[in-house]
Amino acid sequence: MKVVVIGGAAMGMGVVAKLKRLDPKAEIVVIQKNNYVSLGACGIPYYIGDNFADANIMLARKVEDFEKIGVKVLTNSIVTEVDFKNKKVIAKSNENNIIENYDKLVIATGGTPIINEVLSKQYSNCFTVNSKEDGEDIKKIKSKAKNIVIIGAGLIGLEVAENLANNKVNISVIEKGSRPLANLFDPEFTDLIETELEKNKVNLIKNTEIKEIFSTNDKITEVELIDGTKIKCDLLICSIGVRPNTDFLINTNLKLNERNAIIVDKTGATNIKDVYAGGDCVQTFGRTYKNPVYSPLATVASKHAVIVAENLVGIKSEFAGALNTAIVKIFDLELARTGENSRFLTESKIKYEEVLIKDKDHTNYVSGQRDLWVKLIKDVKKNTLIGCQFGGYDKAIMRIHSIIAMIWNQDVLDPSVNQIDLPYAPPFSRTKDIINIALSKIIEK
Numbered sequence: 001m002k003v004v005v006i007g008g009a010a011m012g013m014g015v016v017a018k019l020k021r022l023d024p025k026a027e028i029v030v031i032q033k034n035n036y037v038s039l040g041a042c043g044i045p046y047y048i049g050d051n052f053a054d055a056n057i058m059l060a061r062k063v064e065d066f067e068k069i070g071v072k073v074l075t076n077s078i079v080t081e082v083d084f085k086n087k088k089v090i091a092k093s094n095e096n097n098i099i100e101n102y103d104k105l106v107i108a109t110g111g112t113p114i115i116n117e118v119l120s121k122q123y124s125n126c127f128t129v130n131s132k133e134d135g136e137d138i139k140k141i142k143s144k145a146k147n148i149v150i151i152g153a154g155l156i157g158l159e160v161a162e163n164l165a166n167n168k169v170n171i172s173v174i175e176k177g178s179r180p181l182a183n184l185f186d187p188e189f190t191d192l193i194e195t196e197l198e199k200n201k202v203n204l205i206k207n208t209e210i211k212e213i214f215s216t217n218d219k220i221t222e223v224e225l226i227d228g229t230k231i232k233c234d235l236l237i238c239s240i241g242v243r244p245n246t247d248f249l250i251n252t253n254l255k256l257n258e259r260n261a262i263i264v265d266k267t268g269a270t271n272i273k274d275v276y277a278g279g280d281c282v283q284t285f286g287r288t289y290k291n292p293v294y295s296p297l298a299t300v301a302s303k304h305a306v307i308v309a310e311n312l313v314g315i316k317s318e319f320a321g322a323l324n325t326a327i328v329k330i331f332d333l334e335l336a337r338t339g340e341n342s343r344f345l346t347e348s349k350i351k352y353e354e355v356l357i358k359d360k361d362h363t364n365y366v367s368g369q370r371d372l373w374v375k376l377i378k379d380v381k382k383n384t385l386i387g388c389q390f391g392g393y394d395k396a397i398m399r400i401h402s403i404i405a406m407i408w409n410q411d412v413l414d415p416s417v418n419q420i421d422l423p424y425a426p427p428f429s430r431t432k433d434i435i436n437i438a439l440s441k442i443i444e445k
Contacts, residue, residue, distance in 0.1 A: 001026050003312060004089050004102035006079050007245075008032030009039055010298050011279030012108030013061065014305025015312075020069055022313045028071045029100050031091050035075045036132065037063055042298060044135040045156060048142065049163025055132050074098060079109075080248055084272050104274045104312055107249075107262060108305075111242030111280035111296045116151055118210050119238060124218045126236040129156050138237065145235035146170065149223055153180035153204060157239035158193070158330050161202050165331075172203040172231050174210060174223075176240075181335075184326055185389055186342050186375060188356055189335055192391050196333040205229075242296050244281040257283045261294055266318035268308035276311065278304025287321030287408065288339065288379075288386050289348070295322045325404060327397070336397040339387035339407045340377065351380040353445035354387075359434040361396035363426040372396050374434050376403070376442045384410045385442070399435055413443050 003019065005012045008030050019026055030037070038060040047055055063073045077093040082105070089105065091098040113128035125141060127134050142148075148164055150157050153175035161171050173180075179190040180197075197204050205225065214222040214230075224230050244261040255263045255271040261283040268276045279301035286293050300322050310317035325338040345352045354377045361372040370393045377387035385407050390397035402422065411417070418440035422433045 001103050001312075002101065003028050003104045003106060004100050005030045005106045005108060006082075006089065007108035007110055007279075007281075008034070008037035008073065008075075009041070009108065009110050009279070009301075011110065011301040011305050012106065013038045013066070014302050015106050015108065015278075015309045016066060016071055017061075018306055018309035019312055020071065022309060022315070024070075026313075029102075030066070030071060030073045031077050031079055031089065031098070031100070032073060032075050033078050034131065035063075037061065037066065037073065037075075039132055040298070041130060044129050044132075045159035045163045047135045048129075048138050048160060050139075051163075055136055058132060058135075074100075082249065082252065082254075084253060084275065087274070102274075105276070106308060106312075107246075107270075107275065107277040107281060108279050108301075109245040109281045110301075112245040113238060114240040114243050115238055116210060116240065118213050119236075121213075122218070123213070123215060123220045123236070125220050125234060126238065128238050129160055130242070138235070141235060147232040148172070148235045148237070149174060149210075149231055149233045150237045150239055151210065152239040152241060153177075153193075153206075154239060154241055155181065155184075155326065155328050157237070158197075158328065160237055160239060161197070162200075162329070162331050165200055165202060170203070170232075171201075172205060173197070174208060174225070175204060175206045176209050178207055180204065180206075181328075182343070184324070184337050184341065185335060188373065188375065189337075189389050189391050192333055192373070193330055193335070196331050200331045242280060244294075246281050257292070259283075259294060266307075267311045267316075268304055268319065269311065276308045278308050284319065285321055286340075287323050288410065289350075290321065291348070293322060293324065295324055297322075297324070297326065299325070323404065323407060325400075327400075332393055333391065334393060334395065334397045335389070335391050336400040337387075337389045338400060338404050339385070341387055341389070342377065345377070345386075352386065353378050353380055353442065355438055355441040355445065357434055357438045357441065359437060360430060361392055361394065361434075362429055366426045368394065370394065370396070372434055374399075374438050376438045378413060378442050378445065380445075382410070383413050385413065399433070402435060413439075415443060418443055 040058045043058040077091045079091045081090040150173045212224040262277040280296040327336040356375045372392040375389045388403040
């Protein structure tokens with residue numbers, strides 16, 4: 001069996017590693033656009049922030065590691081076409097054409113950054129946060145930048161803001177929407193984000209966009225917002241989000257959704273025989289309501305990789321669904337979430353109840369006691385938890401692990417649930433933990 005894998009990031013190389021363990025004799029060819037594989041792109045903001053000096057630390061495995069186990073890795077190669085009928089992948093490396101036949105094909109092209117329309121021209125001080133090269137380029141010029149503009153108040157944008165913030169720079173985050181991280185967190189928690197940004201002198205500007213770029217030669221010097229406000233800019237970082245990297249598949253027989261994400265079933269199979277896909281280039285589905293979702297998270301991609309690899313060798317395996325569990329640190333503030341939020345539930349006309357509790361993370365007689373917030377959301381009809389959000393400090397939000405299990409299993413909220421046996425010691429919690437309090441309140445709803 002010859003398997004061609006398009007894409008060498010978490011999903012693609014996850015498939016390769018698992019497949020080689022399941023079938024050491026499998027012939028595997030990876031076609032990768034970069035000269036490296038297995039990049040942990042989530043580390044880029046922390047590399048930019050000097051948490052570590054060597055960008056190669058973000059590479060989980062090297063090309064040579066895969067070549068040693070018999071995997072052919074074609075780097076610096078971009079796929080331009082897939083001939084599904086004749087089972088051929090056509091790619092370009094420099095000016096050379098590459099043609100690889102396959103028995104099974106795995107599409108793991110991931111996501112590509114969404115670029116603001118005004119950035120149609122390339123500038124020497126404008127970057128995305130998607131590749132090792134992006135991190136290296138930003139790091140080279142950041143010390144010369146006094147005025148930094150970040151487009152997008154999503155997870156990566158806010159992490160970059162934190163890692164670039166110091167007393168010598170002015171940081172402005174431009175957000176098109178009315179709240180940061182509005183697709184993940186409800187207003188009570190995005191309010192905490194805004195307070196934290198303000199406290200750390202990051203200028204969050206909401207409900208606006210950049211309408212014009214001013215530059216000298218190829219260097220941006222200023223940006224103008226839709227209301228006419230002008231902001232000086234020495235470094236512009238575009239972190240709006242990602243879209244499926246599937247442009248080369250748009251005019252084929254492969255089924256895509258309205259966002260051009262590949263439609264797959266629970267096994268990772270597409271509508272074309274012997275073609276599988278997973279990760280940031282596919283439409284997956286939610287755990288609780290089986291609704292279609294686009295979930296560009298490394299944790300989801302790694303699960304897809306295992307599912308696809310097992311099905312390639314005939315092991316029946318199905319993806320169980322995503323809760324879109326996420327966690328983020330913004331300066332001292334830490335947030336975590338899982339399941340559905342109120343925006344989705346309202347739009348889907350699902351009847352729900354919620355409770356918001358503010359308490360303390362541990363006993364008052366141990367130093368460092370801080371505020372802790374939790375929101376629980378339940379489906380009224382099913383009487384199960386369907387969402388949870390935490391806000392706090394010093395890793396107190398890691399309590400969410402216990403709630404994830406309850407949502408994952410859709411445990412019915414009977415009266416005994418608020419007696420869940422949680423650990424207690426003065427440095428970690430109070431005798432009645434915030435989870436016990438929240439559960440007792442949500443049961444009453």
